[in-house]
Amino acid sequence: MRPFVWLGRMGLDTVRGAGALGLVAGRTVLGLPRLERRELARALVQFGYDSLPLALATAALAGVIVVLQSGLYIQRFGARAFLGWAAGYGILWEFGPLLLGLIMSARIGARNAAELATMQVGGQIEGLRGIGLDPFAILVAPRVVAMELSMLALSSFTFLVAILFESVAALLTLGLPLRIFYGTFADMLDPLDILGGVIKTGAYGLAISLVSTAVGLSARGGARAVGQAAASAVVQSCAAIFVLDFLLTSLLTGWMK
Numbered sequence: 001m002r003p004f005v006w007l008g009r010m011g012l013d014t015v016r017g018a019g020a021l022g023l024v025a026g027r028t029v030l031g032l033p034r035l036e037r038r039e040l041a042r043a044l045v046q047f048g049y050d051s052l053p054l055a056l057a058t059a060a061l062a063g064v065i066v067v068l069q070s071g072l073y074i075q076r077f078g079a080r081a082f083l084g085w086a087a088g089y090g091i092l093w094e095f096g097p098l099l100l101g102l103i104m105s106a107r108i109g110a111r112n113a114a115e116l117a118t119m120q121v122g123g124q125i126e127g128l129r130g131i132g133l134d135p136f137a138i139l140v141a142p143r144v145v146a147m148e149l150s151m152l153a154l155s156s157f158t159f160l161v162a163i164l165f166e167s168v169a170a171l172l173t174l175g176l177p178l179r180i181f182y183g184t185f186a187d188m189l190d191p192l193d194i195l196g197g198v199i200k201t202g203a204y205g206l207a208i209s210l211v212s213t214a215v216g217l218s219a220r221g222g223a224r225a226v227g228q229a230a231a232s233a234v235v236q237s238c239a240a241i242f243v244l245d246f247l248l249t250s251l252l253t254g255w256m257k
Contacts (some may be wrong), residue, residue: 017236023225024136024214028144031137035039040142047108047143048150055100059158062099063165066090080176084185087166092189092197098158098245101204104151105237110214112143113233116216117226125217140217141246144209151205155198196252203248207240222252 066087074083116139119125128135163185169175214232219225 001105020214020218021210024210024217027136028141028213029208031134031141032132032145033187034137035137035141035145037142039138040146043143043146044112044150047104047146051104051107051150051154052190054103055154055158056161058099058103059096059162060134060165063087063091063162064169066095066162067166067169068173071170076176080174081180082184082188083170083174083176084167084181084183085188087170087181088163088185088189089193091162091166091245092159092193094245094249096162097155097197097200097204098241100151100155100158100201101208101241102238104147104154104205105208105212106234108147108150109208109233109237110230112147112209113212113216113219114226114230116140116213117219117229120217120219121222130145140213144206148202148205151201152198152206155201159194159197190257196248197253198253199252200245203244206243207244208237211237211240 067083070083070090073088074080116125119139125135125139128138133226167178167181170181171178215229215233215236220231
């Protein structure tokens with residue numbers, strides 16, 4: 001009986017979580033016309049500008065690692081000329097969006113959930129409702145918009161830095177001239193390849209903001225609930241990113257053939 005009980009609980013939790021996520025998304029859309037601009041500006045600085053150094057450092061390391069790893073197979077099969085295409089495709093389509101999503105879920109998703117959970121258990125969310133203000137217009141909608149804009153802006157910078165470090169790593173470790181690296185990169189990659197990475201990044205940003213918000217607003221109890229909300233936001237955001245990665249990769253590769 002225990003497996004059936006466990007499956008039943010998992011099913012109920014999944015339905016409950018999907019319902020909470022749908023409610024947050026709907027209330028956020030309704031709150032967009034009355035969005036609090038000062039909160040939006042604060043969230044843009046916190047989510048985007050403050051995350052830039054970490055995102056760029058991760059992009060640089062990812063670029064070097066991709067070249068070092070793929071270089072082993074490139075040399076084995078005598079296909080050095082295709083390294084620019086292979087490394088660029090990997091960063092634009094997979095590693096760039098995925099690493100950025102995981103970093104932002106840990107750095108921003110946990111923080112967003114903890115802040116909203118603190119307000120929820122402290123009664124501030126209920127206090128806003130009590131004086132006739134909509135918490136979704138004041139607190140949630142600005143954070144969702146800021147997360148989406150920050151992810152799209154950070155993806156542009158991180159992709160550029162990752163590709164730059166890929167080319168330098170290819171030159172220093174494999175002796176591949178920059179003109180060959182960027183030549184195959186420009187000749188064999190399509191603008192749709194860049195669009196695929198941008199679509200993934202936007203989807204990950206939306207998932208992180210909605211999941212962390214739903215987790216934060218559903219917190220109940222004392223200080224322990226805040227910590228649980230932060231940890232749960234990271235786990236659920238990462239799970240959502242991997243599910244979206246599978247779905248979007250399947251859909252986009254079929255659409256762009």
